[in-house]
Amino acid sequence: MRKTRIAIVGAGLAATPHALALNELNDEVDVVGVVGRSPERLKQFASTHGFPVSESFDAVLNDQSVDAVLVLTPPNTHLELVQRAAAAGKHVLLEKPLDISMVRAERAVQACRDAGVKLGVVFQNRxxxxxxxxxxxxxxxxxxxxxxxxxxxxxxxxxxxxxxxxxxxxxxxxxxxxxxxxxxxxxxxxxxxxxxxxxxxxxxxxxxxxxxxxxxxxxxxxxxxxxxxxxxxxxxxxxxxxxxxxxxxxxxxxxxxxxxxxxxxxxxxxxxxxxxxxxxxxxxPMDFSHTAHRDLLKDFCAAIREDRAPLVTGDDAxxxxxxxxxxxxxxxxxx
Structure with a gap:
């Protein structure tokens, strides 16, 4: 089975459970890079979890081997990141909420629909x-x-x-x-x-x-x-x-x-x-197990391989x- 190649965008509070989950899924997922706004926080996060640091978001989008991006940035940044990722043909797994308003949320979902890429949303409690x-x-x-x-x-x-x-x-x-x-x-x-x-x-x-x-x-x-x-x-x-x-x-x-x-x-x-x-x-706030994140990530990667919708879609969000x-x-x- 070919591993799904994922790049992480954002290394803040929400990133830790995803990192722990991805390392448990290393038999089916490769984290090919992490990008973020804070060099110090990015370096510490990547070092802690053993992930490589990518040069930039542009570098991730230009890398033809990257299958998907995991977007863990603040909500008001989501739309533009999703639009760029979708235009580059990358599947998107997006931390909740979709964005800060319905107008922006709908545009994010539409961008993935128009580009024919998967959009999953991090409602891990399912x-x-x-x-x-x-x-x-x-x-x-x-x-x-x-x-x-x-x-x-x-x-x-x-x-x-x-x-x-x-x-x-x-x-x-x-x-x-x-x-x-x-x-x-x-x-x-x-x-x-x-x-x-x-x-x-x-x-x-x-x-x-x-x-x-x-x-x-x-x-x-x-x-x-x-x-x-x-x-x-x-x-x-x-x-x-x-x-x-x-x-x-x-x-x-x-x-x-x-x-x-x-x-x-x-x-x-x-x-x-x-x-x-x-x-x-x-x-x-982060006092919880990463197990549900692991299972959500596993489902999202399977959705890419099997060309189906993930359990949690943009329309659900x-x-x-x-x-x-x-x-x-x-x-x-x-x-």
């Missing part, structure tokens, strides 16, 4: 064992038609997190808790419960944080299936708690808290599954970002 188990349960119809689907995410980020330049701003991140933290759980919600037909929402920046965007959001939803829904998301809940996804169906209720899944059936059965890995819900836009009511404000 690959967590408990989530996969819940997805299989839902797909099999074991829960029956859904009556309710909801997300409750009560995380904590200290003020020092938002004191980092650009954090929680519209110009760099495109938003706050919804775009940066809850987006993963919202992806799971829509993956399992489907499209949302109506939204009634409220957002706020609590006095616990000094930041531009929201650190609190709530919404009442109606899904196209007719099911009711609810979202609560915040980074102001000290010390942070595992996120909760709940599905109520005609045959039972499934409750996923972090990696702990419990399913209560009407006939008295109770199924339970526990994955002890964390999701970074407290003061340490657009659906979630469109829901976030409806909750925050910021349409057209970040062109």
């Amino acid at each position: 690959f967590r064992p408990a989530v996969q188990r819940l997805a299989a349960l839902t797909e099999s119809g074991a829960l029956g038609p859904l009556a309710y689907a909801g997300v409750d995410l009560r995380w904590w980020r200290p003020q020092s997190y938002y004191d980092e330049p650009g954090r929680g701003t519209y110009a760099r991140d495109g938003g706050g808790v919804l775009m940066t933290q809850a987006i993963h759980s919202l992806d799971i919600l829509m993956w399992l419960a489907g499209e949302v037909s109506s939204v009634v929402a409220a957002t706020a920046t609590t006095h616990l944080h000094s930041m531009e965007a929201e650190d609190f959001a709530s919404a009442a939803l109606t899904f196209e299936s007719g099911a009711a829904g609810q979202i609560l998301a915040t980074t102001a809940a000290f010390p942070g708690f595992p996120e909760r996804v709940e599905l109520i169906g005609a045959n039972g209720t499934a409750v996923l808290e972090g990696g702990h899944l419990r399913v209560f059936f009407h006939d008295g059965r109770v199924d339970e599954f526990n994955d002890p890995s964390s999701s970074g819900f407290g003061a340490k 657009l659906r979630v970002q469109r829901l976030i836009e409806r909750i925050t009511n910021r349409k057209g404000q970040c062109p």
Whole structure:
């Protein structure tokens, strides 16, 4: 099997779990280079993980042996990088969100579609064992038609997190808790419960944080299936708690808290599954296993080899970002 040759763009906070995952996949992936804006951080990252440093992004794009680029830069840089990579015929695996606005997000997806390259998005939580188990349960119809689907995410980020330049701003991140933290759980919600037909929402920046965007959001939803829904998301809940996804169906209720899944059936059965890995819900954002990143990367490389769509596509990410836009009511404000 020919190895997939990947170049990494960006060596910041999000890069470490990808690096650990890629090194575990070295029998099927070659990291051919890393590029970044900070020479010191780039050198340290490449040295720590044993990756070569590429001369520039242009050099990566001009290298005909490179199959794909893994883009791990801040959200407001995504569109231009994706457009250039797609024009060069490189497949793209993009850290969430697609970009800071729907307009830019749609352009990124369209650029890959027009160029005929794969676009995968880093919603790694789809690959967590408990989530996969819940997805299989839902797909099999074991829960029956859904009556309710909801997300409750009560995380904590200290003020020092938002004191980092650009954090929680519209110009760099495109938003706050919804775009940066809850987006993963919202992806799971829509993956399992489907499209949302109506939204009634409220957002706020609590006095616990000094930041531009929201650190609190709530919404009442109606899904196209007719099911009711609810979202609560915040980074102001000290010390942070595992996120909760709940599905109520005609045959039972499934409750996923972090990696702990419990399913209560009407006939008295109770199924339970526990994955002890964390999701970074407290003061340490990167306090989680890289295993889900590994499985996402493995799927993306297989999609390239097998000429199929990855499990998480650009269109999937657009659906979630469109829901976030409806909750925050910021349409057209970040062109």
